[in-house]
Amino acid sequence: MSKRLRSSEVCADCSAQDPCWASINRGILICDECCSVHRSLGRHISQVRHLKHTPWPPTLLQMVETLYNNGANSIWEHSLLDPASVMSGRRKANPQDKVHPNKAEFIRAKYQMLAFVHRLPCREDDSVTAKDLSKQLHSSVRTGNLETCLRLLSLGAQANFFHPEKGNTPLHVAAKAGQTLQAELLAVYGADPGTQDSNGKTPVDYARQGGHHELAERLVEIQYELTDRLAFYLCGRKPDHKNGQHFVIPQMADRRLSLDLSELAKAAKKKLQSLSNHLFEELAMDVYDEVDRRETDAVWLATQNHSTLVTETTVVPFLPVNPEYSSTRNQGRQKLARFNAHEFATLVIDILSDAKRRQQGNPLSGSKENVELTLKSISNQHSSESQDNDQPDYDSVASDEDTDLETNAAKSTRQKSLDSDLSDGPVTAQEYMQVKNALVASEVKIQQLMKVNINLSDELRIMQKKASKLEKQSSVPESDYDNTTASLELEETGSGRKGRQRSVVWQGEGSIPEDTDIAPSSSLPSTEDVIRKTEQITKNIQELLRAAQENKHDSYIPCSERIHVAVTEMAALFPKKPKSELVRTSLRLLTSSAYRLQSECKKTLPVETCPTTDIQLVTQQVIQCAYDIAKAAKQLVTITTKENNN
CATH class of the missing domain: 1.10.220.150 (Arf GTPase activating protein)
Structure with a gap:
């Protein structure tokens, strides 16, 4: 810089x-x-x-x-x-x-609202105005005047405009002129490097013909940006486009649960493959946006001063509503936030595999079902025997105008998530596992309410009501994550998946004891004590994230142990049986995530029996666990701050 x-x-x-x-x-x-x-x-x-x-x-x-x-x-x-x-x-x-x-x-x-931009004079035919602006853009990109092109784009010029007389797009013009920064700007606004002009040539072709080889290579990268970003998110590697490798498809490291290729898993895979190219692209773009949200959250966690920003409404718990999309697509996009790190990774692998198949020209019969219905089919596999049936499959789309979350939430069912192993190697598949339980659903609802309501008093009142309702629906807390010690014990002792689907509780250090002899207490620790412990947790998490960024995997276990100690000390500040359901929910998320973090970090140990461990995938799960710990700590600071100020 x-x-x-x-x-x-x-x-x-x-x-x-x-x-x-x-x-x-x-x-x-x-x-x-x-x-x-x-x-x-x-x-x-x-x-x-x-x-x-x-x-x-x-x-x-x-x-x-x-x-x-x-x-x-x-x-x-x-x-x-x-x-x-x-x-x-x-x-x-x-x-x-x-x-x-x-x-x-x-x-x-x-x-x-674009309330302050320069407005063009009103004309009866807006399409003529857009066409004129696009023609100006087409002409301007051959120069280095970026701000002029940005101004035209802000007024409605189309980055993919096909000039009827010239027979090409602005990106063709920029590539031929060697205007790399113009090409970057056009790509940000949706220009497609694979578009052919009237002569059948792409912008990449023109860049190469003009001797602009670095620009040509960059345009190829832009063309594969979506799948490159998904692959890098999972394994930290990108394809070697120069040598004709355009896809990297990671494999899941943990194959202990992948031996049973169920009919339901096969059906879900077939349904995803049968999407039309247009609908598959929509789903892939939505997953790309979710990857961006998760990666930005990880950076946000590593860079913020949580003691000063912790009470601000800075949480982005799911993809914000895009008014250009249908309500069902927006609902499906929000559901992606409920996939934990392992489940989301398997969905990404699925999309990468199918993107490669489609790019190689191996189409299947198209389906008329939209992406939301496909996500519904995928996520509802292996519904729990204890599933509530008095809630709908999808939440209402949260927005700034939607203040009646109680009515909509009363109808929603707990989300089930995709967990399949579709890779570029031997085909195996994970069973679709039960993901979200009452505690996770409660945490998501809390985050939704924090987004919609600015007044903190109203937020807490509604969140407590929501947490109480969800707590009654599931008196035994289930695990936030699928690959827990408890769940493995169930499978290894022959209890099978049904036992694990009914209930998985954290044992030992990962749980909050439910002692019926202890009377509920409404007392809370001082805000200063909670903030001090939160700062300690945050400091240790930042150390872990630095180790992840520097690939110091041998530091994971000692970092996770320090985080666990800090979490234990913070939990000890609170009563053994808090009266507030919201406090209990946050404490459970805090301690169970810390225990899960230790479990994930132990996977970095050299194990002769598991040589296929993908350390990059483990790292993504470690980062997600750390983020969950930080979110729970933030909730506890917010609660104590409000209660102690009353």
Whole structure:
């Protein structure tokens, strides 16, 4: 990064010093607090990436730097630059403003409502205007003036516009002219490097013909960005496109539960394969967005000062609603957040495998079912014998306008998730396992309520009611994760999957004892004590994440032990039997996640009997466990802060 960006830049939204994040599609830099709002808007509004802790293609970073340094922010704040706006009281946020509602309202108006952009004169035929703008874009990309092209895109120019007279797209023009940064900008706005012009040539062809070989290689990377990102998420490797390798498909490390290839697993695989290419692409894009959400959450966890930000509404518990998508697709996208690390990995492997099959031209008969119905089919395999039937298969889509979550939540059933092993090697499949239990459903509902309600008092009141209702539905807590010590013991002793599906409880150090002789207590520890323990947990988690980033796998076990000690000390601050159901739920998530973390970290030990362990996949599970611990600690700080202030 340039010295200028390291020293004197300010947040585009509130002018805070030293912004650490970038919004790629907006061409701006933003601070932590403003980034928390950007994340809640969704990638269709703002694509955020950390400047230091996230891998960057060099030319993509250069594109953002160029836009920011050339005043791209004025595109989004055009009318605020008018002196008349000061007279009318309209102003941008400042660093001292509260995140909610001040900064959040300004950022939503700026990017979601586009309240301050330059408006074109109204015309009867909007399609003519869009066509004119797209033609201007087509002409402008042959130059290096990025901000002009961003302005045209902000006004409605289409990145994939096919010029009827020229017979090509803007990306063809940029590639032929060797305009790498223009190609990056067009790709961010959806330009397809595989599109053919009237002569049957792609932008990659033109880049190679013009001797722009680095640009040609980058365009190939962009063409495979979706599958590359999914593969890198699982195993930390990318295909070697230069040598004709376009797919890397990891294999699941743990095959102990993959011996039984059930008919239900085969049926779910067949249903996914039978999706039309269009619907399969939709599902793959949704999974890509979920990977981005999870990776950004991991970076967020590693970089935040949790003692100061812990009470802010910065959680993004599932993919935000995209109004351009149907309600069923938005519901399906939200369900992806309920897959734990292991289950989500198997879904990603499934998609990678089928993407490779489709790219190689081996189509199956198309299905008219949409992606949401396919997810429903996949996720409902092996429904638990104890499943409640008085709730619907899918939650209502959460949004800022939806304040009646009680009515919708009363109808929803607990989600079951995909857990199959589809790989590039010998075909095996995991049984579809029961994933979500009353505790996890409660945690998700809590996060939804935190997103919808700004008033913390209302949040806690509704969350406690929700937690109480869900606790009654399942008096015995089940495991947050599938691959637990308890579940393996059930299988190894012959109890089978049915026993594990009924109930898996954490034994020993991973559970909270339910002593019926202890009277419920409403007393809570001081906020200062809880924050101090949270800081200790966070410090240890950051140490673990640094070890993961540096591939120091031998540090996993000692880090997990220190985290477990810190979690135990924090749990000891609370009564043995808290009266608040919400406190009990958060403590269970905290302690069970810490125990699960230790279990995952032990998989890094050299084991002669398991030479196929995929350390990168284990690392992803370790990161997810660490994130769950941090979320639970954050909930406990929020609760004690509110209760002690009353």
